[in-house]
Amino acid sequence: MKGIYLINEKIHINGYVHDESAAIQQAALLDLMNKEGVAPVKLNPYQLNEHYTIPHALLYDLKLHKKQIDCLLMYSNESIGDFALTYPARWLILKSYFDRILTVA
Known part of the structure; x- marks a missing residue:
């Protein structure tokens, strides 16, 4: 299974402060990916990290590559809450x- 994971640094x-919170999210998401057998997908070869931190950038890359991905992994619904409310x-x-959205919490 292939997936993309999204970390909210804010x-x-x-x-915990931003850096520690991002590290907690990343560790939990990597653990979830190992348990679920999810391989990370990197759509943009110029992207520095394997994960996304900006939903707008993720959406742009998905539209550009026109790919259907097995799952989106997030720490919690709170991690996408502001984006979902502002840009429904x-x-x-x-x-x-x-195909699926998986959360840790």
Whole structure:
């Protein structure tokens, strides 16, 4: 199974600051990927990380490559909450590129 994981660097998990919160998300998502047998997909060869931090960039790359991916992995629904509330149509389009959405929490 192939997937893309999204980390929100702006949320605070368990009161930790941004960097620690991002590290917690990444560790939890990598663990989930190992358990579920998900191989990370990197759509943009110039992308520095294997994960995305900006939903707009993810949507742009998905539209550009026109790929259907098995799953989107996120730490929690809170990690995409602001984007989904601010851009509901874009969130629906982004979700349509994935067969499943998996969260840790």
